[in-house]
Amino acid sequence: MTITPDPKVKYGATFEILREDHTMGNLIRFHLVKEPQVIFAGYKVPHPLEHNVILKVQTTNDTKPDMMVAKALNDLIMEVGYLKQKFVVCLLH
Amino acid sequence: MSKRNSKSQGNAERLEQLRTRVIIEKEGVESISSSEFPYHSSNHHQDIDYIKEFIKKFSVKIIRKEQYDMEFDLIGVDAAIANALRRIMIAEVPTMAIEKVYIYNNTSIVQDEVLAHRLGLIPIKADPDRFYFKQANESPTDMNTIVFKIEHECTFNPKAREDETDPQKLYIGHNLLSESLTWIPKGDQEEQYAGCPIRPVHNDILIAQMRPGQKIKIEAHCEKGIGKDHAKWSPVATASYRLMPEIILKKEITGDLADKFAACFTKGVVEVEDSYVEGQFIKCAKVVNPRIDMVSREVLRHKEFEDIVQLTRIRDHFIFNVESTGIMDSEKIFLDSVHILQAKCKRLLAALDHKLREQERDREQMDIY
Numbered sequence: 001m002t003i004t005p006d007p008k009v010k011y012g013a014t015f016e017i018l019r020e021d022h023t024m025g026n027l028i029r030f031h032l033v034k035e036p037q038v039i040f041a042g043y044k045v046p047h048p049l050e051h052n053v054i055l056k057v058q059t060t061n062d063t064k065p066d067m068m069v070a071k072a073l074n075d076l077i078m079e080v081g082y083l084k085q086k087f088v089v090c091l092l093h
Numbered sequence: 094m095s096k097r098n099s100k101s102q103g104n105a106e107r108l109e110q111l112r113t114r115v116i117i118e119k120e121g122v123e124s125i126s127s128s129e130f131p132y133h134s135s136n137h138h139q140d141i142d143y144i145k146e147f148i149k150k151f152s153v154k155i156i157r158k159e160q161y162d163m164e165f166d167l168i169g170v171d172a173a174i175a176n177a178l179r180r181i182m183i184a185e186v187p188t189m190a191i192e193k194v195y196i197y198n199n200t201s202i203v204q205d206e207v208l209a210h211r212l213g214l215i216p217i218k219a220d221p222d223r224f225y226f227k228q229a230n231e232s233p234t235d236m237n238t239i240v241f242k243i244e245h246e247c248t249f250n251p252k253a254r255e256d257e258t259d260p261q262k263l264y265i266g267h268n269l270l271s272e273s274l275t276w277i278p279k280g281d282q283e284e285q286y287a288g289c290p291i292r293p294v295h296n297d298i299l300i301a302q303m304r305p306g307q308k309i310k311i312e313a314h315c316e317k318g319i320g321k322d323h324a325k326w327s328p329v330a331t332a333s334y335r336l337m338p339e340i341i342l343k344k345e346i347t348g349d350l351a352d353k354f355a356a357c358f359t360k361g362v363v364e365v366e367d368s369y370v371e372g373q374f375i376k377c378a379k380v381v382n383p384r385i386d387m388v389s390r391e392v393l394r395h396k397e398f399e400d401i402v403q404l405t406r407i408r409d410h411f412i413f414n415v416e417s418t419g420i421m422d423s424e425k426i427f428l429d430s431v432h433i434l435q436a437k438c439k440r441l442l443a444a445l446d447h448k449l450r451e452q453e454r455d456r457e458q459m460d461i462y
Contacts, residue, residue, distance in 0.1 A: 017441065023180040024437055030173035034143055066449055073442045077435055079147055083170070084431045090153040090165075091424055 012040070012058035013065035021045060025053040031072035037063050114405040115336060119393040150409070163423035166337075167411045175334055175411045181430040182332040184320040187226070188420050189219045189239060191313045191325075198310040201269075203301040208309070211301070213325045215271050216294040216418040217315055223285070227316045235280030239291055239315035243273050247303040264305055271298035274313070294419035328426050330416040337410035338386045341403040342378075350397060351378035357392040359385055384412070 017024070025043040032041035040058040045051075057065040110116070116123045150169035157164040167175060194209040201208075219239055227237040247266045257263050271293040278286070301309065320327035340362070346354050355363040361382055368377045388406070392398045415423040 017444075020437075020441075023177045023185075024441065027173045027177045028441075030171060066445060070442060070445055073438050073445070075144060077438045077442070078144055079174070080431055080435050080438070082148060083151065083153075083167075083174075084428065084435070086151065086153050087424075087428065087431070090155055 011061060011063075011065065012056070015055040015057065015065075015069065017053045017055060019051050020053045021051055022053075025055065027076065028055060028069065028072055031076055032057060032068060035068055035072065038068050110405070113408055114339065115408055117388060117390060117404040117406065119390065119399070156412075158424070160422055161417040161419050163413075163415045163427070165413050165415075165427075167334075167413060169409055170411060171409065175413075177434060178427070178430050179332050179334055179413075181433050182329055182415065182426055183327055185433055186328045186426055186429045187221045187317050187319050188326050188328045189217050189221050189224060189315045189317055190323075191215065191217065191241065192316040192318065193314040195312040195314075196310075197312070198308050201301055201303045201307040201309055208301060208311075212274075212311075212313055213323070215274070215298055215300070216420050217291065218289075218294045218420055219286075219291045219315070220421075221317050224317045226318075233314060235282050237316065238279070239282070240277045240279055241274045241313040241315065242277050243269070243275070243309055243311040243313070245269050245273050245303070245310075246308045247305050249305045267303050267305075268299055269301040269303060269309060270296065271300060272296035273300075328417060328420055329423075330418050332413070332415045332426075334411045334413045336406035336408065337412055338383050338388050339405045339407055340380045340383050340386065341405065342380065342401060343403065344401045346378040346398075346401060347375045349376075351376045353395070354378045354392065354398060354402075357395070357398070359387050359389075362386045 022045060025045065029041050029043045032038050037060045038057060039060060040056065043053055043055045045053055055069075057068060059065050059068050111124045115125055147169065152166075152168045154166040154168070155163070156166060191212045194212055196205050196208070199205055199208060203211075217239065224239075225237045227233065231237065245266060247264055250263055250265050253263050260267055274293050276291045278291075282291070303309070318326040340358070351365045355365050355378055357363075362380065362385060363378050364381045365376050365378050367374045388404060390404065392402050393404065413427075415427055417423045417426055421429075
């Protein structure tokens with residue numbers, strides 16, 4: 001899983017994530033869109049036979065795209081962890 | 094003044110409905126994707142902490158739980174997470190299935206490759222967590238392979254009558270069932286699985302039909318894999334979710350219309366009860382259990398109900414239905430999928446970190462020069 005940021009526009013970056021598909025692509029994009037500092041976030045799977053995701057992020061002046069992606073991923077990990085906890089608690093009842 | 098207030102109140106309600114519900118009209122579905130991002134609606138703040146909001150809103154409810162079939166609710170999650178979990182349950186939770194079939198003798202009508210294909214699809218009851226993935230160049234060990242053997246022959250039944258036509262009585266062993274898959278423990282496997290021997294989940298899966306004189310002698314190797322690679326490794330019969338339906342009545346429906354109304358929905362959703370209104374008993378329709386509704390929109394086809402009813406779905410209330418093939422319990426599959434999602438995120442984070450650090454190093458090197 002390699003990520004290659006390519007700055008095409010100031011404060012914008014293109015991430016290419018290998019060996020992922022809509023499962024993660026949509027999830028990361030969704031969380032990025034919820035951040036107030038992200039101006040633009042979109043993902044696409046360029047070809048269904050090649051398992052890659054291209055994620056384009058553009059942020060405001062005060063932060064960098066990689067920070068936003070890192071924040072989104074961190075938030076995701078916390079949310080999913082909390083989901084798991086709650087589910088296990090519910091199971092035990 | 095009051096008119097404007099009530100109008101803006103109505104507007105606010107409608108906005109709220111657009112934000113939290115998927116509205117189902119006669120001709121189509123509206124307000125599908127969530128519009129919950131910053132700067133979009135006037136009453137939505139920019140700087141709420143989404144994690145805290147999530148923790149407040151989120152809840153899980155388990156409705157029905159049998160060993161291999163589970164129905165539960167996730168309330169307060171986004172569609173993206175629900176979909177990601179569903180996709181992971183179907184395609185990325187690993188299991189064991191027959192991968193390599195060594196055919197020593199096959200004189201039956203079923204071709205070698207068809208036989209091998211059918212063997213691959215048989216669910217094998219082995220805990221995939223205790224095995225490793227086998228790489229292409231690795232040799233099979235007791236930690237990454239399970240060995241099964243079939244040695245089967247079909248013969249005439251000597252006790253059958255002369256003019257018997259029923260194959261059950263004429264032949265012995267004419268149906269090759271999955272119970273003929275005998276597990277050959279290798280290495281440590283004998284002691285490790287002493288309590289629960291490895292076997293196919295069901296004993297009565299028909300693999301091939303044979304006639305007297307035909308023999309099958311096969312050795313099959315099971316390996317660990319994920320559903321993305323081949324559907325035989327998918328642990329669920331299916332995993333699906335739907336949004337919770339909601340039926341809003343803008344006016345009371347009484348009398349015969351109530352019966353007609355109740356008939357438009359799935360049985361049990363709407364009940365007609367007698368209520369005492371203005372001195373008489375009138376039949377009134379009440380929405381009792383919107384959960385089992387199949388949302389067929391039948392009610393919107395009738396002119397009398399078009400303006401009285403609104404069909405919506407609650408956007409963040411997911412009713413999941415996970416049906417396992419019998420290899421693992423349903424809740425284990427869900428927990429595994431959550432775990433895999435976390436692992437993926439952590440891997441992406443690590444890769445991102447790595448890449449950033451590389452960039453820093455390159456930049457420093459360029460500065461030096």
